[in-house]
Amino acid sequence: MIPWEKRAEEMVEKQIRARGILSERVLEAMRSVPRHLFLPEHLRESAWIDSPLPIGEEQTMSQPYMAAKMTELLAPEEGDSVLEIGTGSGYQSAVLCSMGAKVTSIERIAPLAERARETLSSLGYDVSVLWSDGREKGELAGEFQGVIVTAAAPALEAWWSEALAPGGRLVAPVTVLSGSERLLLREKKAPGEYVDTWHDYCRFVPLLQGRTGGYC
Numbered sequence: 633m634i635p636w637e638k639r640a641e642e643m644v645e646k647q648i649r650a651r652g653i654l655s656e657r658v659l660e661a662m663r664s665v666p667r668h669l670f671l672p673e674h675l676r677e678s679a680w681i682d683s684p685l686p687i688g689e690e691q692t693m694s695q696p697y698m699a700a701k702m703t704e705l706l707a708p709e710e711g712d713s714v715l716e717i718g719t720g721s722g723y724q725s726a727v728l729c730s731m732g733a734k735v736t737s738i739e740r741i742a743p744l745a746e747r748a749r750e751t752l753s754s755l756g757y758d759v760s761v762l763w764s765d766g767r768e769k770g771e772l773a774g775e776f777q778g779v780i781v782t783a784a785a786p787a788l789e790a791w792w793s794e795a796l797a798p799g800g801r802l803v804a805p806v807t808v809l810s811g812s813e814r815l816l817l818r819e820k821k822a823p824g825e826y827v828d829t830w831h832d833y834c835r836f837v838p839l840l841q842g843r844t845g846g847y848c
Contacts, residue, residue, distance in 0.1 A: 636666055639680040643667075647682040648700045655704045661730040662700055670721040670751055684835075687721045689741045689845075691837055694782065699724055701832055705803045705817045706778045708733040713774070715795060717766035717804075718782035718839070722748030722759070729757040733778070738766045742845030767841050769795070776800060783839035784813045796820040805836045 640663050648662060668679035670693060675685055684692040694702075702724070708714055710732035716725055719739035725748070728735050739745035742763050749761040764770055766781070767789055775797040781804035792802055802818040815831040 636668055636679075637663075640665075640667065643680045643682075643696050647696050651697050653697070653700045653704055655707070657731055658700055658704045658727075661703070661727045662696065664730050665723065665726045666755065667696070667723060669755065670723040670726070670748075687744070689744055691720055691741065691744060693721045693723055694836070698832075698834060699727060702780060702782075702803050702815065703727055703731075705815065705831060706780050706801050708778050712777035713797075714778040714780065715772075715776040715792075716780050716782065717792070719745055719748045719761050720782060722752045722757075722761070724780065724782055725759045725761070726752060726755065726757045728778075728780070729759055735759045736762065736772075736776075738762050738764045738772075740765050740840065740843050742843070744845075763843060765841060765843055767839065778802070779804075781805065781839065782836065784836040785839045788816070788818065793818060793820065793826060798822055805834050 644659050644662050668676040671679055682695050682697055684695050687693050708728055708731055712733050714728050714733040714735050716737040719737040725735050725737045737759055745761050745763045752759045769791040776795050777797055777800045779792050779802040784805045786807050798820055800820045804816050805813045806816045808814050813834050815834055817829045819827045
């Protein structure tokens with residue numbers, strides 16, 4: 633059996649660097665995270681292909697390139713506080729954590745939140761996973777240097793931008809007029825002052841409202 637580290641290296645070189653991801657910090661993070669361990673056991677051999685994969689509850693883990701692209705756009709620095717909307721498997725949180733970010737991640741589906749919390753903890757990633765509705769701020773407090781949304785939103789929720797510290801970045805897949813989705817990078821220059829740029833077209837599960845699955 634090929635060691636997972638070799639599979640991860642091949643993934644980085646053939647699927648990620650070859651498609652234009654240049655940040656060495658992002659590439660190293662993608663090499664270092666055991667992606668297969670964030671998937672159901674019967675799918676672990678498929679972890680390294682360039683495709684989204686099902687994780688249960690009608691949700692998916694993003695393809696490696698898309699996870700890398702969003703991370704490169706977010707550009708977290710060591711010690712940055714990052715908010716993730718949509719924990720899913722926990723893989724994106726692990727990539728950010730391995731880059732030195734302090735990650736708080738919100739998941740609306742209780743079984744996924746609990747599974748991600750257990751997986752991240754077992755692998756030594758210090759991520760705070762909250763069972764909450766990512767479309768609503770709730771009791772979440774403080775500012776973040778980064779906000780990353782891992783489900784397709786019809787528009788940015790106002791509180792995501794407000795939660796950014798000055799100089800912070802928000803990355804989200806947003807539905808555009810054609811009905812497709814595209815990555816939006818929003819940079820906060822000052823309170824209420826933003827610069828938006830559009831990037832890759834993409835495809836994500838929809839961002840839904842409300843918590844499900846019982847207490848977590």
